[in-house]
Amino acid sequence: MTQAVVTQHEGSPVVAGIVTAVVGSSSSFVVVLTGLAAVGASAEQAASGFLTLLVTQALGMLWLSIRHRTPITLAWSTPGAALLLSTGTVTGGWEAAVGAFVVTGVLIVLTGLVPALGDLIARIPVSLARAMLAGVLVPICLAPVTGLADSPAYVGPVVVAWLVMHRISRRWAVPISLAVALVVVILAAGSSVSASDLVPTLTWTTPHWTAQAVVSLAIPLYVVTMASQNVPGVAVTSSYGYQVPWRETMTVTGIGTVVGAPFGGHAINLAAITAAMTAGPMAGPDRSRRWIAAVSASCTYLVLALGCAALTALVAASPGDVMQAAAGLALLGTLATSLAGALADEGEREAAAICFLVAASGITVLGIGAAFWALVAGLVLRPLLQRPVS
Incomplete structure (x- = not known):
């Protein structure tokens, strides 16, 4: 009995x-693919x-977790992918x-090396x-609404799956809805996806x-x-009681971003939500062994990489707005959290609201996109609109 318990703990x-890895990748891969496109x-x-x-x-996680015996989890920048979109x-x-x-x-690397930038x-x-x-996410999160109106046969099953799973297990609501979306795509695409894809x-x-790309994309990203x-x-x-080696982590993720950029990768960074899975009790009762969860996630990501071309081909062959709707559902929780955080401070609500509206407007001024102007508007107007909370 003791051996069985130990084995179970060691396997957790x-x-x-x-x-x-499964939840982290399946929850947002559509956002990445549609953002890059x-x-x-x-x-x-x-x-x-x-x-x-x-x-x-995966390689960054392997280096950091094994070197420091700490459950350091990395991920791609899902908010960054939404910004691309x-x-x-x-x-x-x-x-x-790509530039x-x-x-x-480079900016991420400098953040680790130059404290003033951080x-x-x-x-x-x-x-x-x-x-x-939040403003960047609004147009994306509207896709399930518009998709239901324009393509109910395709988008409806995805939304229903998300709602049902949301009642059963919120963690799996997005992965299951994306799985349903892929089934819809497979049934609709038929033989349009070839083996070479x-x-x-x-x-x-x-x-x-280009200066425009740096200002409107690199800086907001x-x-x-x-x-x-x-x-x-x-x-x-x-x-959870673990110290992140900040300088080294920024250097590793920054170099990983620079090296991966010419091959199409937009940014890698510390994970936020999935970090709790490897650093928390889900990774076992022995805190000194939870770093193994990060190693396990790394290896799983490498295995999942073998199927990335198939997923891309299916997304490219998707009918109607089914994948856009799936992406919107995947980011709905992030939108809610962002809105709550933006409006939490009563003294800064007006400036935050203006920043939100400018970002959601999708405007382009001097060839520079809305995300940059939203941040500028918020920073400029904040001192004027800020008021003490009674």
Whole structure:
């Protein structure tokens, strides 16, 4: 009996890691693929980017977790992918978007090496960062609504699956709804997906840099990734009693982003939500062994990378708005959390509301997208609109 109990405890970090990878990837891979396509990636380039993100985050997790014996979990930037989806094509096309990804990675590395840059990011009010993200997410989260009106036969089963699973297990609501979306796509696409589409390959894109792409894409992507992923990721991991090696983690994720950018990866970072799965009780009662969950998740991500081309081909063949609707459902929780955080401080609500509205407007001024102008508007107007809370 004692041996059975010990075996069960020893196996729990491995299982937790597998669940972490499956939930983490299935919950937002559609957002990544549609985001990369929105900034100009072809189906092959998007598949390469998806593969690159899985591999770079897995290798980064292996290095950090084994080196520090700490459950450090990495992920791709889901808010960043949503930003790509709302930004759309930048001046210079896909090559300029790749150049912006490189700049984002360099900024992340500098955050670890130059404390002043990290301090500058920390000075951006949380309410404005979350308001900007919420505004970026609004058009995406409207997709289930518009999809139900335009393509009820395709989108309806996805929404129903999400609602049913939300009552049973919220953790699995998004993965199950995405699985239903894939079934709908398979039934509708038929034989339009060939065997050659199912082989994962890397596609090189030579980066090109434009000022417009750097300002409208690289800087907002950096801010969103830091504020919505890296900072919360440290907080979640620390809440379970583990210290994140900040400088090394920023260096590893920044270099991973730079190296992965020419192959289509937009950004990797500390995980926030899934970090609780590897650092918390789900990974077993022995805190000294929970780092094994991060290793298990890394290995699972590498296995999942083998199927990234097939998933990309299915998303490309999806009918109607089914995948856009699935992406909207996947980000609904993030939208709710962002809105709650943006409006929590009564003294900053007006500035946050303006930041939110500008980001949601989708405007482009001087070739620069709404996310950048939202942050500018919020920072400029905040001192004027801020009021003491009685």
